[in-house]
Amino acid sequence: TSARLLTTQIRIFLSEFGGYLKAIRWFLMSSHVEAEVLLEKVGRAGVITMNRPKVLNALNLNMIRQIYPQLKKWESDSETDFVMIKGTGGKAFCAGGDVRAIAEDGKVGGPLPVVLFKEEYILNNAIGTYKKPYVAIIDGITMGGGVGLSVHGRFRVATEKTLFAMPETAIGLFPDVGGGYFLPRLRGKLGLFLALTGFRLKGRDVQRAGVATHFVESFNRPSDLTPDPVSPLRPFRLFSSSSVEGIIQNLKADGSDFAKKQAETLARMSPTSLKITFKQIQLGATLSLQDVFVMEYRLSQACMRGSDFYEGIRAVLVDKDHSPKWNPSTLEEVSDQSVDQCFDPLGEKDLKF
Template sequence: IQSHMMSSQPEPEVLLQRVGRAGVITVNRPKVLNALNLNMIRSIYPQLKKWEAESDTDLVIIKAVGGKAFCAGGDIRAVTEAGRVGDPLAEDFFREEYILNHAIGTCKKPYVALIDGITMGGGVGLSVHGRFRVATEKTLFAMPETGIGLFPDVGGGYFLPRLQGKLGLFLALTGFRLKGRDVHRAGVATHFVDSNKMPDLERELVKCVSVEDVGEVLDSYQKQSSSGSDKPFVLEKNIADIHRLFSADSVEGIMHSLNADGSEFAVKQAEETVLEHGLKLQESVLCDIKPLNVMFCFFPFVQRGHDFYEGVRAVLVDKDQSPRWSPASLDQVSDQDVDRCFDSLGPKDLVL
């Protein structure tokens, strides 16, 4: 009976272990593509800070189980359900997620994210701010938040504008998916390693004692990895058009450029570009701001509004892919509406 009871206990959603010189975080919700929830955030953050302070821990590695996803995003359905009834879970999730993102970005120890599989939204937040991000041929990266009436959060307003030219803005507005080696070519990942080499890579990483050691090991494994090297960057023939067509300083201007261009590429992007009217994406993506603090100001607006819940309904619940936005067009949103999204939350401001 005791054995049966022990075997029926649910597995931890995140595993935290010391292996060699490394603290190892293993995301462990494979049945839901390792979606990130508040309990996981509350497990990872204090342990990360503990390892950062320990003299016998020289690096932190984050990986995932299941083979399909590193982390496909935050547990948005739970957040929206909480937001509808005024449950503080909704605000707590984003507040504490952003604090964890900041801790990853400022960690004094090398932080190595092994993004072997789907990496979107909250999964990007768990990885992109770290010193090293290792993609494989299984990696699928996207920031699809605009499709659910949100905006590219988890620091998207910081790292996306720092990709080459207007590539980050293009990824934000369209939710375009990058796969495999292209995640490295775009600058999201720092390294590319064949998936079958990852176990050996991990065994060498846990022996590293410095950031230089980590870099040398990753460089060595990247040189040994050939998957996808014979194919050009998926956006290579379009990158000049992206820089040109997405160069306007407003979403309205970008849409005008796309519609006026008339090329097959431009027409396709105009049709597929997902615009979050309530926030006018350019305000969160184009501005070089301290985004984790400032973006948190958006959440009362998001939670009180319509589009976030409607987007989740259309994409994740009913899956009809036909959200009915309100307002229905960009010209119905005033500059004052946008400015209000940046209002201070007073005592509820996010302090990092």
């Protein structure tokens, strides 16, 4: 079967790096306490373990500042053959960045929105340009900041528990951490669809979409579970348009259940975020990874200057009423000029590598 073939392929790949299949089994099943991130050597493998299971291994500045220097050290270490990253708790690889902390600090003019986005993108770029094999075990929820820690690496291993999404337009942001690079490089308009709607890919679909490079069943999965359902992936022709408004017109004109559901989803998102994201994906298709991060840093700071991000965090994570009051409240009210300004250079404050 295809599942057995994929499992065989990943076993062969792992054997090429010293037979670390047993190590992966231990990585997936082991748990740690205390530190927010653990950095250790297992044989000739450098292992990064995100260890905040109570908050689904959400990525914070402290973790970034521990991971980055260790990555650089292992990259030049002759006794380290490859790097592997995983999460603890069994529910998530990493459910995203600590956006609530960013919002709280940003509201009072604190430095976190400036510092965290900058250092996170530098870390993401280090992963994308890493000279040694980088293996991300994306077992469980993988969103936002967790995507940045995995998708740019050479190998991304999904399991039947993987839940992948970039849901930032629902909180007044945009699919950052390099979303402007990898999303437009997925087939057809799939990347744009994922970026605008925050649609959740599950299990094998994460590999079918091209987000994961390999799929293996988690080692503690009962053997009597039924196979994954038929993939919902399809050609996303309805997302072929020169504007977000055009996409919504396509969806309404189509009238299928799928189209209606996506139109309803887009209606709940920040209009400003939708338009920023649309342009981000358009531009990112022809930019290098580093240039995408420079662009996204500019966008992150524009979102911090606006109001939708703080309102989105309030509605989704603080009050949890899921009724954000976006400003502007409609797509028609979001001018092209206001969108273009979000992409303007920041001069000396621009992201530099």
